[in-house]
Amino acid sequence: MYKTIKTIYIFIIFSLVFSGLFYSEQVQAVDISSVDVEVTGNKAVFTWQTDRMSVGCVKYGLSFEYENMICEVGAGYDHYVSVKGLLPNTVYHYKIVSKYGNEVDETFDGVFQTGTVFDEDGPRILDIRYEYVGSNFVLIKFRTDEPARAFIRYGTDGRMYSKNYSSYSRFTKNHEVILKRLKPDTTYLYKIQAVDRSRNRSETEIFRFTTKSQEEADDYAPLKIVSITPLSYKDDQIGYNDALISWALNKPAQATIRFGTNSLRLSEKISIPGYNLQSEIRLRNLKPEQIYYYTLEMRDITGKRIRFPKSGYFSFKTLSRAKKKIVKGASISRVRFVKSLHSPYVYMLVNGKKHRLRTAEVMASYGITIKDVDIVSAAELKYLDDVRLVKTPNSPTVYLLYPERGFKIPIPNPDIFESYPKNRWQDIVVITKEDLDSFTSAYLVKPEGVPVIYLLKDGIVYPFYTEEVLKYEGYNPDDVVEISQKHFEFFTQGPLIR
Numbered sequence: 001m002y003k004t005i006k007t008i009y010i011f012i013i014f015s016l017v018f019s020g021l022f023y024s025e026q027v028q029a030v031d032i033s034s035v036d037v038e039v040t041g042n043k044a045v046f047t048w049q050t051d052r053m054s055v056g057c058v059k060y061g062l063s064f065e066y067e068n069m070i071c072e073v074g075a076g077y078d079h080y081v082s083v084k085g086l087l088p089n090t091v092y093h094y095k096i097v098s099k100y101g102n103e104v105d106e107t108f109d110g111v112f113q114t115g116t117v118f119d120e121d122g123p124r125i126l127d128i129r130y131e132y133v134g135s136n137f138v139l140i141k142f143r144t145d146e147p148a149r150a151f152i153r154y155g156t157d158g159r160m161y162s163k164n165y166s167s168y169s170r171f172t173k174n175h176e177v178i179l180k181r182l183k184p185d186t187t188y189l190y191k192i193q194a195v196d197r198s199r200n201r202s203e204t205e206i207f208r209f210t211t212k213s214q215e216e217a218d219d220y221a222p223l224k225i226v227s228i229t230p231l232s233y234k235d236d237q238i239g240y241n242d243a244l245i246s247w248a249l250n251k252p253a254q255a256t257i258r259f260g261t262n263s264l265r266l267s268e269k270i271s272i273p274g275y276n277l278q279s280e281i282r283l284r285n286l287k288p289e290q291i292y293y294y295t296l297e298m299r300d301i302t303g304k305r306i307r308f309p310k311s312g313y314f315s316f317k318t319l320s321r322a323k324k325k326i327v328k329g330a331s332i333s334r335v336r337f338v339k340s341l342h343s344p345y346v347y348m349l350v351n352g353k354k355h356r357l358r359t360a361e362v363m364a365s366y367g368i369t370i371k372d373v374d375i376v377s378a379a380e381l382k383y384l385d386d387v388r389l390v391k392t393p394n395s396p397t398v399y400l401l402y403p404e405r406g407f408k409i410p411i412p413n414p415d416i417f418e419s420y421p422k423n424r425w426q427d428i429v430v431i432t433k434e435d436l437d438s439f440t441s442a443y444l445v446k447p448e449g450v451p452v453i454y455l456l457k458d459g460i461v462y463p464f465y466t467e468e469v470l471k472y473e474g475y476n477p478d479d480v481v482e483i484s485q486k487h488f489e490f491f492t493q494g495p496l497i498r
Helices: 002-028 360-365 378-382 433-437 467-472 485-489
Strands: 032-040 043-061 068-071 076-083 091-100 103-106 110-113 125-133 138-155 162-165 172-179 187-196 201-203 207-210 225-229 243-260 268-283 291-300 305-308 314-317 334-340 346-350 353-357 374-376 389-391 398-402 407-411 444-447 454-457 460-463 481-483
Touching: 032 091, 032 110, 068 076, 068 091, 125 187, 125 207, 125 243, 125 268, 162 172, 172 187, 172 268, 243 378, 334 378, 360 433, 407 481, 444 485
Parallel strands: 334 374, 444 481
Antiparallel strands: 032 043, 043 068, 043 076, 043 091, 091 103, 091 110, 125 138, 138 162, 138 172, 138 187, 187 201, 187 207, 225 243, 243 268, 243 291, 291 305, 291 314, 334 346, 346 353, 389 398, 398 407, 444 454, 454 460
16 A cells, blocks of 8 residues: 555656646747738848747848848847848748747748839938028038938027928939028027938938128128139130130029120020039030120029129130041041140040040050140030940940940840930940950949849859958959849849859
8 A cells, every 4th residue: 555655656746747847848939920021122021929028030041051140139029020131033031030048949941032122211311511601591502312302400409490491302312401590600400301202211410500690791791703714715614615614602692694696695594503602504515716705693692683794794715626537447437536735635526425545555546646636625525425335347236335434345235225214326436446445344233223233254143142242252342333124134143152
């Protein structure tokens, strides 16, 4: 009897211990449920629930190795993890992970696919500057990295009750805000806020400025021109068919220039947007060796209007047209080779655009010497667009040039040619083979609107996992050229470089 009771007692103790251990394991296990993945463009948002307070993580990558992991900061029952900057149009593998004490539980492998890039970031507010600080008026200029509607909140304390919108169009990259009816010699606090077309918002930290005293700055003083050019025939800003008009004022003003060849009737009119202390405008399509007359009409920051000069006009004379030379290898029989006085670069002017000859050998390939090069104003070259579409005489292949960095890329077919909105067939310029060979074939490309850089090699594009990987492989991000999405899709996709 005693042995039987002892045996039953041991069995009960063993059962309790065993069930306790089992129950302990059950307590530590975490149940992961209601897993959901919402993909928007190249962003993925993971949500799920657990039956216990736990820290959630997401492991993800392009393979079952799950190269990346993002975790929540704190523990909870409802979990949310957002992953940004993924490769567009790409399949990813992922696992949900929950950490509870020393236990780590995870789901089976799942997959999701990203779409094209989606705008999810607010506009960046850049280059904030005070164009003018007066006693009653302040002009603040800045820009955003995408078109946005912007305004400034300001006041003498942290509440910043007052609000002024940008004086430009509703959505733009360049902004200016005029703050009016301010108190002299007073410190104001302000911050800039901007909203883009996707309703993404951003704002700056709080800045401050101090208005000047009435003695330091009289905003209502008469508007004056501090300097203006050109006023003579020999000015370097005058070309044979163009002229650069520039001026500086004692306070910001809007400006309109009227000009023409008849001093009694200035038939042409150009307005400059915004309020500016310094401005310039290039007059195009002028006649060679012709006297032009012009006046300026101003509206200052306080609303006062004035004409410069008050009576009469300013004037200048364009240069005589230089002779043109017949050269070999060009797309038309007559082109013009020019350089400015203080620059070593020689340009070919053709079809209303400029094309820089990159070496002496290239210049020789056109059958010219430095004696055949005309001297022109710096203004004439500054405002001419670059030639971007070229081909050689004996090949049908058209190349897109990136002249500012010396790169070229062939355009495979007419559909891809027309995928670039600015491309026009009549803009193709025939150049010599030596000229084309002076450009380097593009090897780092980025499709329009996609934040991923690819290595282009033998018709295959290989995506870099990050920019750091690109640099580690010995490449320079400054060598990246942007191509159209249709041009990018022409190439074969290669494996990820990581």
